[in-house]
Amino acid sequence: MFSFLKRKNPTNDRKIQEINNQNQSHNRPPNLIESSLSKNLEVIKQKTGNSSDIVIRQLKIGHNSKLKIAILYVKGMVDNQSVNDSVIDSIMNNQNLSEKLIPQDVLEILTEDVVTLGGIKIVSDWEKLFTALLSGETITLIDGITKGVCASTQGGQRRSVQESTTEVSIRGSKEAFNESIETNTAMVRRIINNKDLWVESINIGKMTKTEVSIMYINGIAKNEIIEEVRKRLKGINIDGILESGYIEQLIEDQTNTTFPTIYHTERPDTVAGNLLEGKIAIFVNGTPFVLLVPALFIDFFQSAEDYYERFDIATAIRFLRTVIFFISLVGPAIYIAATTFHQEMIPTKLTIIIAAQRESVPFPAFIEALIMEITFEILREAGIRMPKAMGSTISIVGALVIGQAAIQAGIVSPAMVIVVSLTAIASFATPSYAVAISARLVRFIFMVSAATFGFYGIILVFILLTVHLCSLRSFGVPYMSPLAPFIREEAGDSIFRRPIWAYKKRPRLISGQNRVSQGEDQKPQPPRKRIMKNTTNMEKGERNES
Amino acid sequence: MNHKWLLLFLIMTSTVFISGCWSQKELNELAIISAMAIDKNEEGKYVKTIQLVNPGNVAGGLQGGGNGQSPAVTVYTAMGDSVLEAHFHATSKVSRRLYHGHANLIVISEELAREEGITDILDAFERDPEIRMTSRVVIAHHTKAGDLLKSLTAIDKIPAEKVNGTIQTTERARGESMEVTLQDVITTLTSAGKETVISGFSLIGDIQQGKKMENVQQSELDTTLESDGLAIFKEGKLVDWYQGEMSRGVVWILDKIQQTDVILDWKGQENTLTYNVVRQKTKVSADTTNDLPVITVNVRAEGDIREVRSQIDLTDPYEILDIEKEFEKEIKKQLENTVTRTQQNKSDIFGFGEVIHRSDPEKWKKMKSDWNDTYFPNLKVNVKVEAFIRRSGNRTNSYISDMKQ
Numbered sequence: 039m040f041s042f043l044k045r046k047n048p049t050n051d052r053k054i055q056e057i058n059n060q061n062q063s064h065n066r067p068p069n070l071i072e073s074s075l076s077k078n079l080e081v082i083k084q085k086t087g088n089s090s091d092i093v094i095r096q097l098k099i100g101h102n103s104k105l106k107i108a109i110l111y112v113k114g115m116v117d118n119q120s121v122n123d124s125v126i127d128s129i130m131n132n133q134n135l136s137e138k139l140i141p142q143d144v145l146e147i148l149t150e151d152v153v154t155l156g157g158i159k160i161v162s163d164w165e166k167l168f169t170a171l172l173s174g175e176t177i178t179l180i181d182g183i184t185k186g187v188c189a190s191t192q193g194g195q196r197r198s199v200q201e202s203t204t205e206v207s208i209r210g211s212k213e214a215f216n217e218s219i220e221t222n223t224a225m226v227r228r229i230i231n232n233k234d235l236w237v238e239s240i241n242i243g244k245m246t247k248t249e250v251s252i253m254y255i256n257g258i259a260k261n262e263i264i265e266e267v268r269k270r271l272k273g274i275n276i277d278g279i280l281e282s283g284y285i286e287q288l289i290e291d292q293t294n295t296t297f298p299t300i301y302h303t304e305r306p307d308t309v310a311g312n313l314l315e316g317k318i319a320i321f322v323n324g325t326p327f328v329l330l331v332p333a334l335f336i337d338f339f340q341s342a343e344d345y346y347e348r349f350d351i352a353t354a355i356r357f358l359r360t361v362i363f364f365i366s367l368v369g370p371a372i373y374i375a376a377t378t379f380h381q382e383m384i385p386t387k388l389t390i391i392i393a394a395q396r397e398s399v400p401f402p403a404f405i406e407a408l409i410m411e412i413t414f415e416i417l418r419e420a421g422i423r424m425p426k427a428m429g430s431t432i433s434i435v436g437a438l439v440i441g442q443a444a445i446q447a448g449i450v451s452p453a454m455v456i457v458v459s460l461t462a463i464a465s466f467a468t469p470s471y472a473v474a475i476s477a478r479l480v481r482f483i484f485m486v487s488a489a490t491f492g493f494y495g496i497i498l499v500f501i502l503l504t505v506h507l508c509s510l511r512s513f514g515v516p517y518m519s520p521l522a523p524f525i526r527e528e529a530g531d532s533i534f535r536r537p538i539w540a541y542k543k544r545p546r547l548i549s550g551q552n553r554v555s556q557g558e559d560q561k562p563q564p565p566r567k568r569i570m571k572n573t574t575n576m577e578k579g580e581r582n583e584s
Numbered sequence: 585m586n587h588k589w590l591l592l593f594l595i596m597t598s599t600v601f602i603s604g605c606w607s608q609k610e611l612n613e614l615a616i617i618s619a620m621a622i623d624k625n626e627e628g629k630y631v632k633t634i635q636l637v638n639p640g641n642v643a644g645g646l647q648g649g650g651n652g653q654s655p656a657v658t659v660y661t662a663m664g665d666s667v668l669e670a671h672f673h674a675t676s677k678v679s680r681r682l683y684h685g686h687a688n689l690i691v692i693s694e695e696l697a698r699e700e701g702i703t704d705i706l707d708a709f710e711r712d713p714e715i716r717m718t719s720r721v722v723i724a725h726h727t728k729a730g731d732l733l734k735s736l737t738a739i740d741k742i743p744a745e746k747v748n749g750t751i752q753t754t755e756r757a758r759g760e761s762m763e764v765t766l767q768d769v770i771t772t773l774t775s776a777g778k779e780t781v782i783s784g785f786s787l788i789g790d791i792q793q794g795k796k797m798e799n800v801q802q803s804e805l806d807t808t809l810e811s812d813g814l815a816i817f818k819e820g821k822l823v824d825w826y827q828g829e830m831s832r833g834v835v836w837i838l839d840k841i842q843q844t845d846v847i848l849d850w851k852g853q854e855n856t857l858t859y860n861v862v863r864q865k866t867k868v869s870a871d872t873t874n875d876l877p878v879i880t881v882n883v884r885a886e887g888d889i890r891e892v893r894s895q896i897d898l899t900d901p902y903e904i905l906d907i908e909k910e911f912e913k914e915i916k917k918q919l920e921n922t923v924t925r926t927q928q929n930k931s932d933i934f935g936f937g938e939v940i941h942r943s944d945p946e947k948w949k950k951m952k953s954d955w956n957d958t959y960f961p962n963l964k965v966n967v968k969v970e971a972f973i974r975r976s977g978n979r980t981n982s983y984i985s986d987m988k989q
Contacts, residue, residue, distance in 0.1 A: 377611045378608050378611070379608060381611060381614065381685050382685030382714070382716070386618075386688065386745075390637055390639045390686075390742075391642075392611060393611045393612060393637075393639035394639035396611045397640050402610050403610060403611070489608070490608075
């Protein structure tokens with residue numbers, strides 16, 4: 039359309055050329071490692087810009103110390119002890135190495151005999167060598183050999199496994215994931231001790247080359263969904279992956295929604311539980327948040343603890359969460375609609391009390407609600423970003439502004455403060471922060487429609503919201519299932535939480551072929567009286583009877 | 585495609601703004617009406633009295649600065665040739681939009697009800713979408729309807745609440761008045777087999793005194809409002825007032841007694857025993873085999889002895905049976921009195937006509953047109969009462985029995 043502009047702009051052409059050049063360099067066959075050690079080291083120094091954190095340790099071994107080798111690693115990314123003990127020390131003190139002279143033999147001895155580490159691999163092209171070096175492996179280059187030996191010495195300082203801060207539970211494992219992907223996958227493996235727990239890894243990000251692993255239980259997870267996850271992950275072509283949120287946003291089904299269609303958690307037991315249902319976990323190196331797909335709407339209202347409590351209590355809590363979600367969604371909207379359109383719906387005495395409070399308030403209820411909601415959002419945002427030391431200042435100022443001064447100044451009515459505070463608390467009581475944030479956004483839409491059409495407007499938006507939620511899919515699975523489409527046997531684990539012994543089958547839409555999750559007759563029962571009295575007699579008696 | 589969606593979106597959002605908060609009304613821009621009263625003045629115009637709540641003076645606490653200083657309600661009156669016109673004239677006196685959503689009480693003056701009847705005035709109330717069909721209707725006894733709304737009350741600061749509350753409590757505790765809603769009045773007005781009964785309410789004391797704040801600033805109110813009998817209507821016009829036992833008889837036959845007390849003379853001593861009915865069931869049935877139908881009123885009452893003022897041996901089961909018999913007689917006598925007086929009034933407030941309609945629709949068709957004047961007064965009504973004494977409170981025999989031994 040604007041091609042005449044393009045022609046006038048010479049930089050565009052240059053850019054295209056540059057891109058072509060880059061592509062060419064990618065397409066060129068990978069540079070192989072040369073045989074001369076000094077040349078190789080020169081290449082490494084040049085390619086890494088002589089970075090100061092790359093350590094190059096040159097050694098001389100063999101008879102008369104004539105064979106030159108070099109050990110390379112990146113400071114801080116390796117476990118110093120294993121580099122010293124298992125690589126450098128072993129090479130220098132090995133008897134065999136001091137005798138042989140032929141480089142080819144040295145390579146063999148090095149890999150088979152000397153380096154006392156589990157992960158050893160031999161690379162012959164620069165690309166792989168750099169990936170290995172920069173991910174914390176120790177490289178040994180031998181003069182005269184066109185290959186490098188990579189020993190897995192990854193280590194260095196990482197945050198230790200700590201208690202979860204975002205998903206706290208009273209009962210259950212206190213462990214949370216940390217930033218290291220190896221630790222994270224290992225934590226899940228410790229829970230699911232089974233050969234069918236499969237892990238696939240790829241590196242994503244042109245620059246960051248972040249390790250991303252997908253984990254699933256072979257035989258339970260649906261193959262189509264696994265294939266879809268693989269396809270979507272492989273399709274990602276982006277500079278960097280800094281957090282699993284990047285992945286989440288790049289692989290979700292529907293972007294035009296405020297509702298999350300991918301679940302994230304930092305609890306290994308949540309991941310394990312979901313894997314057993316047939317879901318697929320996506321681990322991203324550098325973040326404690328693991329993605330779980332496909333995610334259903336009801337997943338966001340469930341916490342791992344639901345399954346640790348007895349079913350009656352868990353069901354009651356889930357009901358409460360449903361109520362909480364509705365309050366956080368339509369709390370202020372109902373107040374606005376009731377006080378500006380449907381005063382006859384409020385009990386007479388309450389009407390008079392609210393009317394008395396509103397007597398001096400200069401704004402319509404909607405504006406009043408908006409002021410309070412926005413004030414609250416400001417406080418919340420400030421509370422999160424503030425340095426911890428300042429937190430108490432915020433809460434004092436906030437309490438004064440919202441609770442006291444605003445009422446005394448007659449800007450807002452006490453009833454409105456109650457409604458907004460209740461809504462605010464409700465929005466924090468939703469187990470998943472992701473869906474709580476969505477509800478917070480939708481709440482404003484509800485408020486506007488309530489201020490315009492009253493309850494009619496609320497119902498209208500509610501219908502739209504339901505339609506929207508039903509239109510969503512998470513990796514092809516209907517978002518609102520098992521409620522819409524209604525699947526009777528699975529609805530028991532939605533708003534309700536049926537007893538553990540009643541979980542006969544895994545979710546139909548998520549898990550594939552193998553759906554039976556437990557044996558028959560799992561319901562515990564008290565022993566029959568006869569058993570209690572005398573076991574041996576009972577056995578005889580029973581036989582006699584039959 | 586994109587443009588289409590954008591257009592659709594714009595059209596949809598514009599409805600939000602174009603409609604401009606349709607029928608939106610802020611709570612602090614409303615004059616909440618708590619009660620309405622209809623009188624008729626000498627010129628034959630309707631006088632409408634509206635009682636408005638002053639929210640700040642009712643709800644105590646934070647902002648009620650004028651609490652206790654100024655009255656909880658403000659009353660306005662306006663005149664008009666029709667009820668609605670009077671209402672519109674009232675709007676010129678109030679700064680806010682009159683809001684009927686919480687009006688719980690409609691007072692109609694005795695005079696108006698007696699002379700003109702209530703038939704003509706209720707349409708305006710029924711038609712208005714804001715006015716609740718569950719609003720209570722009350723007839724002002726011995727006073728102007730408007731005055732009933734003007735007097736200030738204690739405890740319940742809003743007089744309308746006081747009136748409603750009193751009627752409700754009296755119905756529950758004694759059964760001498762009855763909650764009648766606008767819906768009930770209109771239903772009975774249109775029904776051929778049942779006439780209207782409405783509770784009465786009266787003003788005791790001087791109305792000028794009652795309007796002042798000082799009235800409620802003393803322990804004994806000079807001017808106060810009282811539940812006062814039942815107004816009996818015939819074809820929309822007030823014909824009689826029933827008080828005390830007579831009005832309880834009406835409530836009893838209508839099966840609305842929840843609790844009441846019956847006093848009995850025993851062996852020559854007056855008012856010796858008080859029987860407290862705690863549970864009762866009244867069934868009205870009709871026998872239409874003969875030309876003139878026979879109505880049977882079956883009362884089954886259960887209750888306790890609550891007061892004994894002589895030496896009666898309540899441990900003796902035969903004595904109890906005798907007492908039960910006496911109570912049955914007493915209740916029967918009272919109910920029969922009520923029925924007789926009502927038959928004299930020629931107004932079937934008990935709904936006997938409806939009972940006959942249900943049991944024999946064919947026969948009812950013939951009787952329907954002159955039911956009240958011909959058939960109802962000559963109806964044979966059998967009252968059957970079964971009374972049971974279940975308990976006798978915390979004691980069996982009274983301490984009086986111990987004293988004289």
